[in-house]
Amino acid sequence: MNRSQLDHILKAHHRDAYLWARQCCSFEDEMAKDVLQQAYLKILEGQAKLKDASKAKTWLFSIIRYTAIDELRKAGKVVSLSDSYDPVEIQEEIDSTDYEEIIKHLPEMQREVILMVFYHQMTIAQSAEILQIGLGTARTHYDRGKKKLKELITKVQIQEGYGK
């Protein structure tokens, strides 16, 4: 695949790629921009090669995710895997329209699967490919994430109801 074909693919997915980079960087705009730039460099320098053009979005998302993990690790913001299994309890009051803040309360893997399926319209199998985990594991994250997010949304709505 030559440079102009890669350029074309990247441009076609640029908006989604930026939004995904942002979601991988805890919704931090500047970090997301850096991550995206680095991911594009990796691709255009040939460090990451696309073998199947039909899987371009999955491939791009995977590169962005790993680049974001590296950046977060450098910034000392990586949560260990064991910590990421238990959802963070909501202590403070959250606005029910602060979707980013609500979703940030989900454990990392659940958050990523849920975002890929519901926000980016991907399948659980594609999510598993991006996260490089088995389909069964991805399905477990999906089910738990869904359940937890529903609980969080309800909790925030109840908190808001009491506040009024």
Added chain:
Amino acid sequence: MENNEQLERFFDQMKKQDEHLEIPAFPEVQTRKFSFWIPAGLAASMSLAFLFIQEPAPVESEPPEVVIITLQADENQNQHFTIEETTFLDTWESPTSSLLSEY
């Protein structure tokens, strides 16, 4: 059939909010890859420059190492010494060869 209405509504609203996000322009990425043509071009121009700049070294004439002294008689039978300086000898005659024939 999954009941995901609540979640779908949540993400629809989140997407609507994200429509107001400023998406950065697609960056003009300059790859850091070191092109093969750069070192090749440098090597080619350096070798050309080397060929043009290099002047032919002057051929130094070797210092004369051989002095040939000959005794020659002119038409009046007067004998003259001629002295020649050269780097080599065409023929060589032993200085003592005359002893063999004359004695």
